[in-house]
Amino acid sequence: MKALVLAGGSGTRLRPITHTSAKQLVPVANKPVLFYGLEAIAAAGITEIGIVVGDTQAEIEAAVGDGSDLGLQVTYLRQQAPLGLAHAVLIARDYLGEDDFVMYLGDNFIVGGIGDVVGRFTSDRPDAQIMLTQVGDPRQFGVAELDADGRVVGLEEKPAEPKSDLALVGVYLFTPLVHRAVAELKPSWRGELEITDAIQWLIERGHRVESSVISGYWKDTGNVTDMLEVNRLVLESLETRLEGRVDDVSELIGRVVVEPGAVVERSRIVGPAIIGAGARIVDSYVGPFTSIAADCVVDGSEIEYSIVLPRSSISGVSRIEASLIGHDVEVTPAPNTPRAHRLVLGDHSKVQISS
CATH class of the missing domain: 3.90.550.10 (Spore Coat Polysaccharide Biosynthesis Protein SpsA; Chain A)
Structure with a gap:
């Protein structure tokens, strides 16, 4: 066959x-x-x-x-x-x-x-x-x-x-x-x-x-x-595996995978979650059912129930959830422009904004 x-x-x-x-x-x-x-x-x-x-x-x-x-x-x-x-x-x-x-x-x-x-x-x-x-x-x-x-x-x-x-x-x-x-x-x-x-x-x-x-x-x-x-x-069946580096002040709760070369510093990760090879999680919260791919950076941010593809960075963002973030994406806070949003969106994008 x-x-x-x-x-x-x-x-x-x-x-x-x-x-x-x-x-x-x-x-x-x-x-x-x-x-x-x-x-x-x-x-x-x-x-x-x-x-x-x-x-x-x-x-x-x-x-x-x-x-x-x-x-x-x-x-x-x-x-x-x-x-x-x-x-x-x-x-x-x-x-x-x-x-x-x-x-x-x-x-x-x-x-x-x-x-x-x-x-x-x-x-x-x-x-x-x-x-x-x-x-x-x-x-x-x-x-x-x-x-x-x-x-x-x-x-x-x-x-x-x-x-x-x-x-x-x-x-x-x-x-x-x-x-x-x-x-x-x-x-x-x-x-x-x-x-x-x-x-x-x-x-x-x-x-x-x-x-x-x-x-x-x-x-x-x-x-x-x-x-x-x-x-x-898939993450529900995850088994804990720590092959990267997690500092003493970080907290890992539940089933978490930290792949080789990944670094977790001053952060809290609640599983099931996976942190890809070479990724850096700094001063952040990663919540359940989240997959962070290889060579990503999450810095000073919160993310939950999401998928982040390789080489993307999330910096200084208070909360992301139920999101699919592509390759080589940069997510940062918007400038303090009163009552306005600044967007650069590709064809067929869908965006939800709190008014």
Whole structure:
């Protein structure tokens, strides 16, 4: 069995971060979200992986390399434009050959891995196997309709009027039969080749499509709210590790990781939290569910429930929370201009200001 990992999306819901960075490489607990998926695939015993990449190919390749550090053999497959999940299968046809494969969306996060579902697919070998989970607003997802016996009878991509609350999780397993389905697809109303249409093709022709409803945690980390929530979840399982330097007057409470080369001086850190390699925390408070990446500086500031990407600095700021701060950012107090705010914002930014 091979794996096809999709890492070519543009990440519009994470702008402006993704104007300059691949969404799959935004870190969760200081590790790119893509790596959690790659590790889950490796843990399921799959070593041959094709990664579908787009405009951020160079960045993805620089991070993952040939995959050997993860025990993987990685091949990169260029997708010229994000034309749908089934289009990714189409361009990977030669790579996949006649092998069964698991398709994994590179910005998805699943607690517990995929070992069980891969084992069940290998044992039963249906023509396709999908994973489902109940969601509050199914209109944002591919939605499955099941009959009274729990069999999949229909699928629809982001329907205006969903027939169930069961959304497709971003992990799919296929036999080579799916290539016949993909070859016959036409673009949907979104202008994309939909994987839901390919699975529907299999259903309508009497092929066996199995599903399982997962009870564990799943998130599509496509927006800031979900990214912070996944960061919180991963940090919950953190184990204390102090490899940097913490002075005698600093206070560390709960599960805190201080990575090599990091310095904590005259500060209070309440875990779960992680301080990246080479970072400096001085005269500051770092609250729970916060990830400070490598080579950042937090000086005379307070931050909680946030993610800070590498080489950023926060100085003299009284309180930051529920924030995602990009690479090489400088956050400082505003000048004392009465009743005014001074802003420099990139395209598609969202800002909340207390009036």
